[in-house]
Amino acid sequence: MCGIVGILGEDNAPQIALESLMSIQHRGQDSCGILCYNNNVTLKKDVGLVSEVFSHWNVQDGRLAIGHVRYPTIGTDPSRDAQPFYVNYPYGLGLCHNGNIVNYCELREELLEKRRRLQSKCDGELLLNVFAEELIGNDVFQAAENVMNRVLGSYSAVSVIADKKGTLTIFRDPFGIRPLVYGSGKSWVMVASESVTLDKFRMMSEDVTPGEVIIVNGDDIQRKQLRTERHAHCMFEWVYFSRVDSVLEGSSVYKTRLNLGKNLRLDHDVDVVIPVPDTARPAALGFAEEHGLPYREGLIKNRYAGRSFIMGTQKKREEAVSKLNVIKSEIKGKKIALIDDSIVRGTTSRKIVSMIRNAGAKEVHLLSSCPRIVFPCFYGIDFPSKKELIASRGEIHTIGADSVTYQTLDGLQKAIGLQDLCMACLNGDYPVECCTAQFEMMREKEREESIWQEC
Ligand code: SF4
Structure with a gap:
């Protein structure tokens, strides 16, 4: 991308x-x-x-x-x-x-x-x-x-x-x-x-x-x-990739993210809503508004750190998470609804949940503004092969949250307000035919090579 x-x-x-x-x-x-x-x-x-x-x-x-x-x-x-x-x-x-x-x-x-x-x-x-x-x-x-x-x-x-x-x-x-x-x-x-x-x-x-x-x-x-x-049109542009002040196909990215938050279900008793900065902020705001809950900043990101998802390697993505810090006063002793834009590999979510627990949270309920990502993307977003996707592996519990709630497909479509979307990584309906096995093999090989170069 x-x-x-x-x-x-x-x-x-x-x-x-x-x-x-x-x-x-x-x-x-x-x-x-x-x-x-x-x-x-x-x-x-x-x-x-x-x-x-x-x-x-x-x-x-x-x-x-x-x-x-x-x-x-x-x-x-x-x-x-x-x-x-x-x-x-x-x-x-x-x-x-x-x-x-x-x-x-x-x-x-x-x-x-x-x-x-x-x-x-x-x-x-x-x-x-x-x-x-x-x-x-x-x-x-x-x-x-x-x-x-x-x-x-x-x-x-x-x-x-x-x-x-x-x-x-x-x-x-x-x-x-x-x-x-x-x-x-x-x-x-x-x-x-x-x-x-x-x-x-x-x-x-x-x-x-x-x-x-x-x-x-x-x-x-x-x-x-x-x-x-x-x-x-790739749904992930609204969920994560595009700038929040952009408008795509007549649909505002900011409004979509607010709506994504509003459409998220509240299944647990929580005290406060905290976003994973920066992309999830509008969704957290929408969720807090919808359910009449207080919204607080509990995680602060060093503004000079790049966007973690688009960093080329897992090592760099993990380093980016270490550039997050917690505001303990907003977390200690509270039941937290932690809103993130999406959960892909689960590595960053696991680290963030652990940071919040270490800051004294009573409970951590993780909510993803994007539905479960279970299929790879072949059209320009680095959603890796199925086996690297945590939801596909059925290992969401390893994140360590008290609960994990996902957006529904319907909630996503309603938030964007368009029907003609690519949602292949969510439902496997690929708009363009692709030899998936060959593609995954090529990508894995390249990844191995780049890891080799880094060592
Ligand atoms: S599979 Fe489609 S919706 Fe998913 S990230 Fe790729 S282009 Fe976007």
Whole structure:
């Protein structure tokens, strides 16, 4: 999972790209990059946060730029896998995307057989190469349609064609699994993973529809709906991933999280509601309001610690939990309703429950604003193989809480207010076919390799 931005039409497009990436840093902390076009292509990308990678950047002039922040679910070399990617043939072509390609192995083999050079294990490079191939002898719409026919999975993509004026091409997979919003002003257009980026520049945003392509060249903007499937927007964007002030598909993330809290059942007698910071705060507030209970901050997170879930390794995630501290006065002697956004592996929940017990809580009742996650995700969120998911293993009791309550599927859908969602990790109904065994094997192998590199 990642975040992308694209700007065309402003003289300071690279500077806008830089500021835009800052606004979606929460979508990826592993690496980042910006590709600019101003008759020449300039590409800067590296491992690290946007503020680190671009701290001494000599900001370019230019009317066209795309940018990326990365959270890895595929690949083991963060430096080689950083996006955007660029190729010279058949045109100068740059691309970055947010998502996960599920027929990665087949496409990779196909491209290697055709002697396409792939220098990373990142599926963004694969998507770029398929797009480049399809541009030979086809116009951009036809090329994008062919990409949608060949590439399976989730991809919200933005691309630069280095022709005379520079063309910005935007497309979203036919199921619209990952978000993508678009806005146009008087003389410029912008695309980003989340509406918060467009808000920052006071630009009205609309969702790029699933299977849609937008081509912008100078003042000319063309849009085409190439494929229509059932929309399957990832529910986890509302539950955890997106920024709380974003609006996705017309549904506010903040309101959804409040509603998720309201829809949670209260099964036990509790004294106080405490959120696991930061994502679960609105859900805890909604839950407290709904049940007439006091809301307190009992866990404080060092604001300089990154988001724990998107950290690439278990070791880093555990270190992030150690950056939490308790406010004993709000916990000691009380029965606590502890609200978290979700329970995935259970490792962080176990540590937090133990911290609260050590602070003197009488009882700890854990409530998850997300339903039970029991199936892996193949579309860009690092929900690992079934055997790593605590609910799938039936080991929720090992968390050590007095009780664990989950959101219901119905409660989730009502909170988001949309029917056309991907909920495959909850109910096993995958919108895009995927050879799951092969995918899980590939991911496990990569994980072993990255653990090996760390040792
Ligand atoms: S499987 Fe789950 S996490 Fe993955 S895209 Fe679907 S809803 Fe989102």
